[in-house]
Amino acid sequence: MEEIHVLGKSSLKGSVSIQGSKNAALPMMAASLLHRGISVLKGCPAISDVFCMEEILRSLGAVTWWEDHDLYLDCTNAEKTEIPAFYTGRMRSSVTLLAPVLSRNKTCSIGYPGGCVIGKRPVDLHLMALRNLGVRILETQELLIAHCENMTGAEIIFPRSSVGATQQALLAAVLARGETVLINCAREPEIVWLCRYLRSMGAKIEGEGSSTVLVHGVKELGPGNFKVPPDRIVAGTYICAAAATGSEIELKGVLAEELGAFLEVYRKIGGQYEAKGGTLMVNGKGAVHPVELVETGVYPGFPTDLQSPLMAVLIGIPGRSTVRENIFEDRFQAAFQMKKMGAHIEIDGRDAVIEGSISLSGCVLQAKDLRGGAALIIAAMRASGETCIRGANFIRRGYEHICEDLEALGCEIWQT
Numbered sequence: 001m002e003e004i005h006v007l008g009k010s011s012l013k014g015s016v017s018i019q020g021s022k023n024a025a026l027p028m029m030a031a032s033l034l035h036r037g038i039s040v041l042k043g044c045p046a047i048s049d050v051f052c053m054e055e056i057l058r059s060l061g062a063v064t065w066w067e068d069h070d071l072y073l074d075c076t077n078a079e080k081t082e083i084p085a086f087y088t089g090r091m092r093s094s095v096t097l098l099a100p101v102l103s104r105n106k107t108c109s110i111g112y113p114g115g116c117v118i119g120k121r122p123v124d125l126h127l128m129a130l131r132n133l134g135v136r137i138l139e140t141q142e143l144l145i146a147h148c149e150n151m152t153g154a155e156i157i158f159p160r161s162s163v164g165a166t167q168q169a170l171l172a173a174v175l176a177r178g179e180t181v182l183i184n185c186a187r188e189p190e191i192v193w194l195c196r197y198l199r200s201m202g203a204k205i206e207g208e209g210s211s212t213v214l215v216h217g218v219k220e221l222g223p224g225n226f227k228v229p230p231d232r233i234v235a236g237t238y239i240c241a242a243a244a245t246g247s248e249i250e251l252k253g254v255l256a257e258e259l260g261a262f263l264e265v266y267r268k269i270g271g272q273y274e275a276k277g278g279t280l281m282v283n284g285k286g287a288v289h290p291v292e293l294v295e296t297g298v299y300p301g302f303p304t305d306l307q308s309p310l311m312a313v314l315i316g317i318p319g320r321s322t323v324r325e326n327i328f329e330d331r332f333q334a335a336f337q338m339k340k341m342g343a344h345i346e347i348d349g350r351d352a353v354i355e356g357s358i359s360l361s362g363c364v365l366q367a368k369d370l371r372g373g374a375a376l377i378i379a380a381m382r383a384s385g386e387t388c389i390r391g392a393n394f395i396r397r398g399y400e401h402i403c404e405d406l407e408a409l410g411c412e413i414w415q416t
């Protein structure tokens with residue numbers, strides 16, 4: 001069992017750089033399959049989800065290697081078309097491989113996606129988008145089996161916003177015949193970054209970042225060579241760490257404009273920040289005010305991935321705060337762990353009602369998902385005594401060096 005230990009009541013000081021974005025890198029890796037040659041993702045985060053995607057690409061016949069932080073993907077011979085559940089069960093975003101494999105090899109069978117247990121995570125919208133483009137899909141008990149000779153552009157209307165399904169549709173449409181219009185699609189920055197990456201490969205896309213995106217299919221794509229953007233969720237996590245410990249830190253390589261809704265809440269609780277170029281000076285000393293209601297929402301709303309890290313801050317602020325989770329129906333696992341530390345949290349459906357308290361005690365906790373696990377580290381930093389967080393492997397899925405970063409900032413934290 002991999003564990004992270006934290007000695008509480010620490011104060012942070014200093015500067016750290018923000019890693020490349022997991023949620024931007026993974027679909028870019030999938031997109032690299034659309035070119036039969038070598039693509040490179042610069043500043044790719046060395047996290048276990050990226051290693052897992054790399055392993056799947058290798059199983060399809062790709063050759064991959066790292067040069068420092070740059071990930072090279074040679075997809076010249078990635079001709080296999082089967083991705084068993086052994087791989088897909090480990091990571092939800094593996095499902096975005098369906099469109100690229102199908103696009104280059106006309107057929108793909110893929111296991112159902114797994115990933116963090118944060119509620120039901122269906123793939124109906126992914127399949128709806130592909131079916132609209134002419135793909136035939138058989139849903140068996142174990143596998144999705146898809147065929148298509150030539151995908152043809154179409155209008156795809158999403159009944160609900162989905163990041164993954166929008167990416168799936170984009171990955172299919174760029175090499176489909178004719179024009180595809182995506183209506184009511186997701187607007188998250190990771191969609192915009194995927195479009196930029198695809199455009200750098202020669203794709204014709206207009207309107208990314210708005211709810212309607214137009215794709216003109218092209219015959220082929222060239223190699224990708226792109227810098228992975230900084231991870232907005234990791235930046236937000238570290239800002240929560242500063243708020244929870246009342247500390248002043250510097251974060252290098254932050255796109256503050258992608259963190260608008262989060263920074264608004266951070267400001268409401270009394271936190272201060274100053275953005276200068278790509279650097280964010282964060283001062284969490286004044287973060288002492290509860291917040292009446294924070295609701296997660298699709299971008300530009302408050303990101304669901306920062307819901308648990310924020311909760312780790314609010315449990316230590318005297319007064320009542322309410323957090324409402326609107327995206328996933330079972331994303332309060334970390335709250336039950338925080339209660340073991342003495343946090344007062346009542347879960348009522350989609351709402352978590354928090355009565356903040358300054359007395360939290362270190363104990364043994366279990367990480368159950370990636371962001372919830374990171375939130376437990378933050379909660380541990382403000383508790384008294386030592387906290388042991390089991391299930392550190394969940395945290396490594398998305399945080400490249402959270403222990404090293406927090407240690408460099410002065411936190412007593414170690415792994416066993």
Ligand code: UD1
Pocket residue numbers: 022023024026092093120121122123124125126127160161162163164165186190304305327328329
């Ligand atoms: C992505 C992010 C994840 C983030 C989430 C929401 C990656 C690798 N992961 O996940 O970190 O928490 O966006 O911002 O980028 N849904 C359906 N049918 C579908 C697909 C989704 O009903 O076919 C529902 C989901 O159950 C969920 C909601 O739509 O309730 C949002 O999911 P989606 O935006 O697709 O999230 P992911 O792409 O899985």
